[in-house]
Amino acid sequence: MITDNNGLTIPTYEDVLEAHERIKPYIHETPVLTSRFLNELTGAELFFKCENLQKAGAFKVRGASNAVFGLSEAQAARGVATHSSGNHALSLSYAAGQRGIPVTVVMPRTAPQAKKDAVIGYGGTIVECEPSTTSREETFAKVVGESGADFVHPYNDPRVIAGQATCAKELVSQVENLDAIIAPIGGGGMISGTCLTVSSIAPDVKIYAAEPLNADDAARSFKAGYIIADDAPETVADGLKVPLKDLTWHFVRNHVTDIFTATEDEIIDAMKLIWKRMKIVMEPSSAVPLAVILKNPEIFKGKRVGVIITGGNVDLDTLPWLKN
Missing domain, CATH: 3.40.50.1100 (Rossmann fold)
Structure with missing residues (x-):
């Protein structure tokens, strides 16, 4: 890089x-x-x-997996977290599950139920927010502040x-x-x-x-x-x-x-x-x-x-x- x-x-x-x-x-x-x-x-x-x-x-499982499996053991122990309307959320949950580490996802309450179900199915924890970028980022800041998890941004x-x-x-x-x-x-x-x-x-x-x-x-x-x-x-x-x-x-x-x-x-x-x-x-x-x-x-x-x-x-x- x-x-x-x-x-x-x-x-x-x-x-x-x-x-x-x-x-x-x-x-x-x-x-x-x-x-x-x-x-x-x-x-x-x-x-x-x-x-x-x-x-x-x-496709988002590609980026999520690269982030999760690139973490050191010390970083991985604190888990990962993100905010996402769906596919990154469930992809990060999949990757974290493959490595055996915790994952928390902030999702809009209006996100498709199929994607919420997939996050839960892969072992992720969902924190809901309002369906706006502002609400998503504010809610997420609180989650990371409390957990110290590694932030895997959905795209940036x-x-x-x-x-x-x-x-x-x-x-x-x-x-x-x-x-x-x-x-x-x-x-x-x-x-x-x-x-x-x-x-x-x-x-x-x-x-x-x-x-x-x-x-x-x-x-x-x-x-x-x-x-x-x-x-x-x-x-x-x-x-x-x-x-x-x-x-x-x-x-x-x-x-x-x-x-x-x-x-x-x-x-x-x-x-x-x-x-x-x-x-x-x-x-x-x-x-x-x-x-x-x-x-x-x-x-x-x-x-x-x-x-x-x-x-x-x-x-x-x-x-x-x-x-x-």
């Missing part, structure tokens, strides 16, 4: 290689799937990197970003001659990891981010040239409600080609399309990249595009297309 002029600790590709070796016993090398129907529909060759089939059901952590970068590392080795990679963006952990890997080993590949229009702070930040943070946006893509932070912003502003948005209906339609045509379970946040590709065909037509499906942890009783 290196420290820049602003004091940021930035992971390097060497950290990615070390992370991959560290976490291999605890993750899957997830498959890449294709769909002739979706290729014909979009005019592009799409290669779906299926992190919905990852341990704990999400060099250990986490190095772990997430192993996803793109696998994708680049699995699919030759990619023209672009697109992934969802919320806080920016996956995109930052993708930037770290791609800029190091496949610098000609363009990196696009996909975001809900209802939570478009990253897109507005990208255009403005500085971080714009929304406190409590409302979107069906519950994993993409959090804002960029200084470390993820470093990668976004230096390496992302563009950020596109999709409406709630477009996200739900894309989610249904993948469920129907590819027969895989994935959550609304993971549908945003396909929604963006369908909305902007001129950008992706004729290109070989890696599409990162980030997670598959959905509450089957509250699917977004079900009518109450």
Whole structure:
């Protein structure tokens, strides 16, 4: 890792290689799937990197495992803690359980029940907060102050970003001659990891981010040239409600080609399309990249595009297309 002029600790590709070796016993090398129907529909060759089939059901187990298994014995004895709307919470709980250390998670009371159940199932302790970034961070400060646990940030952590970068590392080795990679963006952990890997080993590949229009702070930040943070946006893509932070912003502003948005209906339609045509379970946040590709065909037509499906942890009783 290196420290820049602003004091940021930035992971390097060497950290990615070390992370991959560290976490291999605890993750899957997830498959890449294709769909002739979706290729014909979009005019592009799409290669779906299926992190919905990852341990704990999400890519975030990569970064969480790298952080947990990188701790010294003394650090690990105090346990780990985080705040998360879902996938990082259950991924950190999984990793901590694998190492046999305690984990406490601050979660919004509105987080999907399926994700809360998974945290508890992996042995995590949940402290609930109100569904806003402010409430989440205030509640978490109290938790860490009392326990002394190691804080593993959901995305603004060099250990986490190095772990997430192993996803793109696998994708680049699995699919030759990619023209672009697109992934969802919320806080920016996956995109930052993708930037770290791609800029190091496949610098000609363009990196696009996909975001809900209802939570478009990253897109507005990208255009403005500085971080714009929304406190409590409302979107069906519950994993993409959090804002960029200084470390993820470093990668976004230096390496992302563009950020596109999709409406709630477009996200739900894309989610249904993948469920129907590819027969895989994935959550609304993971549908945003396909929604963006369908909305902007001129950008992706004729290109070989890696599409990162980030997670598959959905509450089957509250699917977004079900009518109450």
